[in-house]
Amino acid sequence: MHTFRRRTLFAGALAAGIFILFYAQALARAAEERGADRAAITAVLTAQQSAWNRADVDAFLTGYWRSPELTFSGSSGVARGWDGVLARYKKNYPDRAAMGQLDFSNLEFRFLGPDAALVLGHWHLKREKGDVGAVFTLVWQRFPDGWKIIHDHTSAVTEQK
Numbered sequence: 001m002h003t004f005r006r007r008t009l010f011a012g013a014l015a016a017g018i019f020i021l022f023y024a025q026a027l028a029r030a031a032e033e034r035g036a037d038r039a040a041i042t043a044v045l046t047a048q049q050s051a052w053n054r055a056d057v058d059a060f061l062t063g064y065w066r067s068p069e070l071t072f073s074g075s076s077g078v079a080r081g082w083d084g085v086l087a088r089y090k091k092n093y094p095d096r097a098a099m100g101q102l103d104f105s106n107l108e109f110r111f112l113g114p115d116a117a118l119v120l121g122h123w124h125l126k127r128e129k130g131d132v133g134a135v136f137t138l139v140w141q142r143f144p145d146g147w148k149i150i151h152d153h154t155s156a157v158t159e160q161k
Helices: 002-053 057-063 081-092
Strands: 071-074 077-080 101-113 116-126 132-143 146-154
Touching: 002 057, 002 101, 002 116, 002 146, 057 081, 071 081, 077 081
Parallel strands: 071 146
Antiparallel strands: 071 077, 101 116, 116 132, 132 146
16 A cells, blocks of 8 residues: 555656646747747837838838728727728828837737737837827737737827927
8 A cells, every 4th residue: 555655646746747847848838939929029010110210101001900990099089990090190190290200119018819919018209399109009910921900099198398
């Protein structure tokens, strides 16, 4: 009986050790994948920032899901669909002076599943006629051609000098 107990305890400890080893490996793989996803989303944001700073709204919008289901929530309400979001940007930022120089900062990533993420951050436009900036929440989805923004909630506050 004593030997049976020892064998049972040994088998249990061995099974627990194997489970912990595989679990740790799975966590390491997930962390690596999340690092790659974070880098891919950051690359889209960097490309958007560059496009904006060239005053290229069309290139800026390539980071968004080109779908009638895309949504943008802001101080002027909700814009629906890729065409609606494009029209909103072109109306609110008609020229280089209105667009200014964009900077994203303080990005926080929360992965909601293997193909979905929430990104919080700050945005700032440096402009001659007055800087503006605030915060945003972006909902991202992974598609076959990469990560795209499927919902953008952006607030704006005029900054005092």
